[in-house]
Amino acid sequence: MSTAVELRPDVAPEAAQDGHRASLVERWAARHGIDTALRLAEAEDLADAVAHEITPDNTLDTYAKSWRVWTRFCAVAELPEDEGSRGSLVAFAAWMLRGGQASGKGYAPSSAGTHLAAVVVGLRQRGVPVSGDDQAEARKALTGLEVKLLQAGERRGRGKAAAADxxxxxxxxxxxxxxxxxxxxxxxxxxxxxxxxxxxxxxxxxxxxxxxxxxxxxxxxxxxxxxxxxxxxxxxxxxxxxxxxxxxxxxxxxxxxxxxxxxxxxxxxxxxxxxxxxxxxxxxxxxxxxxxxxxxxxxxxxxxxxxxxxxxxxxxxxxxxxxxxxxxxxxxxxxxxxxxxxxxxxxxxxxxxxxxxxxxxx
Structure with a gap:
């Protein structure tokens, strides 16, 4: 008999179907049996739904937009979307600054940094491991390339907003x-x-x-x-x-x-x-x-x-x-x-x- 809190089986069904969730269910089943593993999977679905519900809409919009930028990069670079290796992230950072916009122009460093952070979140949400060291390496590359742009006399972005007075x-x-x-x-x-x-x-x-x-x-x-x-x-x-x-x-x-x-x-x-x-x-x-x-x-x-x-x-x-x-x-x-x-x-x-x-x- 289940003593778990009430769960919503209709919440985020796609999460239970991806490879990461399937591997989790297999491990849970080996440890606790299939019935408990399925209840744990339902709890994971609920946790995903709660996380989605409490995340501000503008943050969700940023995640979605950044993931589209990542998929565009992966298509151009012929790299898999479900890998967050050091090389992929550094290449992503360089690509964004050098011409990643749909227009062919490079992103402003602040926008590139936002996309990088959001993509790391997106990868982890999809069960792709991204180490802190690899993320830091990509961030370091982004900062270094920004310095190169400044040394070349190129300043991107709108700058700080004007202050009301x-x-x-x-x-x-x-x-x-x-x-x-x-x-x-x-x-x-x-x-x-x-x-x-x-x-x-x-x-x-x-x-x-x-x-x-x-x-x-x-x-x-x-x-x-x-x-x-x-x-x-x-x-x-x-x-x-x-x-x-x-x-x-x-x-x-x-x-x-x-x-x-x-x-x-x-x-x-x-x-x-x-x-x-x-x-x-x-x-x-x-x-x-x-x-x-x-x-x-x-x-x-x-x-x-x-x-x-x-x-x-x-x-x-x-x-x-x-x-x-x-x-x-x-x-x-x-x-x-x-x-x-x-x-x-x-x-x-x-x-x-x-x-x-x-x-x-x-």
Whole structure:
């Protein structure tokens, strides 16, 4: 009689059919008997399904995209997809930089690094052993080839996203039209700046995730980037009403309730909605539409370097640092680990000028 937890036999059936799973079942059967081996296989299927369910959608998209790059490489190099040897991974890294894109151009080193890491994950998920040493060798090759590109005067990639700043916030607010979409744009930018949003953050918010309190807003941000599944970012009222995120959010929600179908004001409806040129709500915003909106809004405002989906996040860290806010407080507000390298990099945009060894020498 089985005493195992309830399993779902319909979950990931293909996993039980691959060679890796078959070899596991054979070993389990030799140790414990066939009935126990099959229950263990069901548990593996469930584990695969849980891992898939808790992985953020954008990460799954990256894994899928990177695997397509790997299969393209394997076809060109006439190498098997189900091998993760040192030579294959190093050759993959070199191929990506030297012309791996479908257009024939080389990838930016950062993109190549992302694809390499995702492919290693994909290989291991498929039961292909990839040693840490072999992965490190491929990473070392990628870094070395990047240095060669830099020495040759070739710089790839878009570089760091432009940081949003307070002057930009004023420009954005003043350029927003007096419409529902304009009020949505103000709320999207001002709240996103004050809790250091990524593009997926406002796309994942529901109306009930933003709560108005006496001292401001509490935004419950769903995140898969840290060990916490939700962080409650507090956004106080700002001194200048013109760029106050609390007032912008309130105005947007009042207008949404007045001009759109009541269902879009429900706590379970998306916090930020798409709006067509006729003022009709088209549904909840998704990460790509948030990124496009931020770029469009900043260009409309005449911001010199158009913002991207990461500009609000960088802007909170750099602006707060410039105003002397403690690094721990910045980390907590933006959901970074307190010694996050990415956050420190954003803050270095402002650091290094006041306490500078070359300052005041002449």
């Amino acid at each position: 307070v002057d930009g916030l004023y420009a954005v607010v003043r350029a927003c039209p007096d419409t529902l979409a304009g009020d949505r744009d103000k709320a999207l930018i001002l709240t996103g700046f004050h809790y250091a949003s990524r593009s997926q953050d406002p796309a994942g918010l529901l109306g009930g995730d933003v709560e108005l309190r006496p001292r401001g807003l509490v935004v419950s941000v769903l995140t898969g980037k840290t060990k916490h599944s939700v962080r409650d970012a507090k956004i106080p009222y700002q001194q200048d009403p013109e760029i106050c995120p609390v007032r912008a959010w309130t105005a947007y929600r009042v207008r949404l309730a007045a001009e759109a179908d009541p269902r879009w004001s429900e706590p379970t409806a998306p916090a930020f909605v798409g709006i067509d040129r006729h003022g009709n709500v088209t549904g909840g915003m998704v990460p790509d539409s948030v990124t496009r909106a931020i770029k469009r809004i900043s260009k409309r405002a005449g911001v010199v370097i158009a913002w991207t989906g990461h500009s609000l996040r960088i802007g909170l860290a750099s602006t707060a640092r410039r105003k002397g806010v403690d690094g721990i407080a910045i980390a907590d507000q933006g959901g970074w680990a307190r010694h996050s390298r990415s956050m420190l990099g954003y803050m270095q945009v402002e650091d290094g000028w006041e306490d500078n060894a070359s300052a005041g020498l002449t």
